[in-house]
Amino acid sequence: MARPRNANRRRFVLVLVVLTSLTLITLDSRSGRTGPIGIVGRVAHAIVSPVQRATSSVASPIGDWWSGVTDSGNLKRENRKLRAQITELQNNQKEADVALAQDAELKRLLRLPLLPSARGITARVVDRDPGNFESTLTISRGQESGIEKDMAVVSSLGVVGHVIDSWHGGAKVRVLTDPESAIAVRTNSKHSVTGIAQGSLGSHEVTVSDFPAGAVVRTGDTVVTADLQNSVFPPDLVVGTVTSVQQKPAGLGSIVQIRPSVDFDAIQFVEVLRWVPGQGPVVVPTTTTTTTTTTPGATTTTTPGATTTTTPGATTSSGP
Amino acid sequence: MRLSRVATLLVVTVVLQVAVFPHIRLDGRVPDLGLVVAVAVAFDHGPEAGALFGFFAGVGFDLFLETPLGLSGLAYALTAYTVGVLQGGVLRTPKWFTPVIGALSGLMCGLIFVGVGLLAGVDAVHGNQAFVTIALTSAYNALLAPFVFLVVGAWLRDPNERIAGWGRR
Numbered sequence: 032m033a034r035p036r037n038a039n040r041r042r043f044v045l046v047l048v049v050l051t052s053l054t055l056i057t058l059d060s061r062s063g064r065t066g067p068i069g070i071v072g073r074v075a076h077a078i079v080s081p082v083q084r085a086t087s088s089v090a091s092p093i094g095d096w097w098s099g100v101t102d103s104g105n106l107k108r109e110n111r112k113l114r115a116q117i118t119e120l121q122n123n124q125k126e127a128d129v130a131l132a133q134d135a136e137l138k139r140l141l142r143l144p145l146l147p148s149a150r151g152i153t154a155r156v157v158d159r160d161p162g163n164f165e166s167t168l169t170i171s172r173g174q175e176s177g178i179e180k181d182m183a184v185v186s187s188l189g190v191v192g193h194v195i196d197s198w199h200g201g202a203k204v205r206v207l208t209d210p211e212s213a214i215a216v217r218t219n220s221k222h223s224v225t226g227i228a229q230g231s232l233g234s235h236e237v238t239v240s241d242f243p244a245g246a247v248v249r250t251g252d253t254v255v256t257a258d259l260q261n262s263v264f265p266p267d268l269v270v271g272t273v274t275s276v277q278q279k280p281a282g283l284g285s286i287v288q289i290r291p292s293v294d295f296d297a298i299q300f301v302e303v304l305r306w307v308p309g310q311g312p313v314v315v316p317t318t319t320t321t322t323t324t325t326t327p328g329a330t331t332t333t334t335p336g337a338t339t340t341t342t343p344g345a346t347t348s349s350g351p
Numbered sequence: 352m353r354l355s356r357v358a359t360l361l362v363v364t365v366v367l368q369v370a371v372f373p374h375i376r377l378d379g380r381v382p383d384l385g386l387v388v389a390v391a392v393a394f395d396h397g398p399e400a401g402a403l404f405g406f407f408a409g410v411g412f413d414l415f416l417e418t419p420l421g422l423s424g425l426a427y428a429l430t431a432y433t434v435g436v437l438q439g440g441v442l443r444t445p446k447w448f449t450p451v452i453g454a455l456s457g458l459m460c461g462l463i464f465v466g467v468g469l470l471a472g473v474d475a476v477h478g479n480q481a482f483v484t485i486a487l488t489s490a491y492n493a494l495l496a497p498f499v500f501l502v503v504g505a506w507l508r509d510p511n512e513r514i515a516g517w518g519r520r
Contacts, residue, residue: 041436044399048406048428055410055421060471068420075414083370093375159373162416163380163484164468164475195417210475211417233379233480296379 073198076169080157080200084171087157134267151185151302152176157201159296164232166209170301173197181263183304189269189292190214190256191301202303206230206295207237207270215257216270216289222247225257228270228289235295236274239287246285248276254289265306356507361404364388365411380484382491383457384499385412385423389431390456391496391503398435405431419471426463430456453496457489 059068099106154176158169172178174197184191184204192206205212208230216239217225224246226239242248252273258266271291278285368384375381385408393401409424416423434456462485468476 041399041432044402045428045432048402048432049425052406052410052421052425052428056419056425056467056471059420072414072420075411079366079369079415082366086370087374158370161369161373161381161412162418163488164464164473164481165417167417205417210477231480232475232478233484 073196076196076198076203077200080169080171080173080198083158083169083201087155151304152178153300153302154178154202155300156298164210166206166212166230166295167195168192168204168206168295168298168301170202170204170303171200172303173202174199177305178202178303183264183268183306184301185268185304186293186298186301188294189271190264191293191295191298193263194303204301207291207293208235208295212237214264214270215259215262216254217257218246218248218273219253219255219267220247220249224248225259226287228254236288236290237271239289240279240284242284242287244282244284248273248285248287250274250276263306265304357404360388360503360506361407361411364408368412369415377491377494378487380487380491382495383427383460383488384495385409386427386430386456386460387453387492387495387499388503389427390434390452391500392507393431393435394438394452394500395504395507396435397439398432401431401435402428405429418468418473418475422464422468422471422473425467426460429463430460433459447497449496449500450493453499454489454493457492458485461485461488 055068062068152172154170154172156168157171160167168191170178170184178194178197180194180197182194184193190207192204192209192212194202195205196203207214207228210230210232212230214228214237215225216228217223224242226242228237228239230237239254250273254270254273256262256264256266256268256270269292271289273287274290275288276285277287364385368381372381372384386405389401389405389408392404405427406424409427410421413420413423434452461481465476465481465485
């Protein structure tokens, strides 16, 4: 009777495993990573984070070597292309500086929120997406640094993505090329148009398929974040460059491919912006201290931030 | 097969998959290390052992992914179970066949993952790129399989002990 008993036990184990898996999938799909499942996930991340940081410093050079071996054919070509781009960018730098200064001045006059006033939290990239069906980064700072879900993440080259989860010691960032990523963008040209840029599996580019019919979009146009209310991202951050424009049939618009300005495979440091959708940068309140030395009978008028010495015989009053 | 050794293997597998292999990619893809280890367990210790190990390894991996919790667990468990059944009941495969087992397991696991993922409403598995990802991941699994089978076989081999119900063949 051993063989039927073995077969029954095997079926029992299989059914148990399948039912448990389906239950977990259902619970997670309905509630997301909230409740007990979310807590377990954050605890797991918090436990593994030190290992990720430790292995990152060792594994990154190995990974770079491996990438060099598998991609060596393209490296020299890319190197020459990048050197030419650097020369061109250096020449354009002065014009850009003038434009930026004018832009900041205009925004101050119009009392629009300035990006430089949004305080950022710098973090190191310690891990990349562990799965094959997502594009995420794990960074070295999390809740202990004030990083919360939906905060925008940028680098010196442009938009990286936004925070989708954070725990003590780390956070996960969904980058632009993730299939679940969608960001409002506009073309930075004379006839600017707005659309939604979406990532897709296995692609290093994002796609905009809802530019209006008749929109003038050209290869090489720079694309920046759009100024929409409640957008996660501050406006006018560089997203990337248009690489191809394909017209839809019957003149229904165009499908535009955009190469992000950030290389998500090579990025080392990011900045998490304290930017509140719809309100602008989070301003950290400053405090002023007032020091007053009073002796009996003296008259003193105190203003914030000042140090006052009072002589005897006077009365004291304090300003706001 | 001692439980402490199984537990250690499980933890090491998940940590390696989450912390090390994201840095060592093949055309941007990471291997299904948990799957290959589960298949190795099933190969040596039977379908139940493989299914249970695959389930826990998959769920452990799912904690670090954005796809639904349990999806990898289901895919790993079913694949390891199938390999265990075929290995014991139908096919007697030599050890040198492990790369083929690794590749075929990867294909089966990937198809289960994508199929159940589509039913669960996972947007990331839509499109033809998912099948390219499955193929490349299977190739990576095939490269790892011989080494993994060797390590798992050595780590879990204990001819003097058996866990009740997980008999050695």
